[in-house]
Amino acid sequence: MYKLIFSEEALKYLSQIPKKNLVHVKEVISLCLGEYLKKITRRCNKKLLKGSKKRTYRLHISMTHTAFYRIDDENKRVLIDDVMGINQAHSRYGLY
Numbered sequence: 001m002y003k004l005i006f007s008e009e010a011l012k013y014l015s016q017i018p019k020k021n022l023v024h025v026k027e028v029i030s031l032c033l034g035e036y037l038k039k040i041t042r043r044c045n046k047k048l049l050k051g052s053k054k055r056t057y058r059l060h061i062s063m064t065h066t067a068f069y070r071i072d073d074e075n076k077r078v079l080i081d082d083v084m085g086i087n088q089a090h091s092r093y094g095l096y
Helices: 008-015 019-035 086-090
Strands: 003-006 045-048 057-061 065-072 077-085
Touching: 003 008, 003 019, 008 019, 008 077, 019 057, 019 065, 019 077, 065 086, 077 086
Parallel strands: 003 077
Antiparallel strands: 045 057, 057 065, 065 077
């Protein structure tokens, strides 16, 4: 199992989400980037961003939030670089 590491930016965004939604967001991140990290499932809408400089992936969470992450296979870690609203994320794909 890979360890989930959240950046300061990701933690800041998560701290602003209403508690009711935060529980769901954390469950999806844990499931999709934990149990289903390297598996394809309809429940997890994730994919590698084309042309990303650091092999960055995105995970859509209930079509309201997006997490950007990288996989560090050597150290068995998932580095969650940022979490944001899905509309904001669409304009930032090119930055990763």
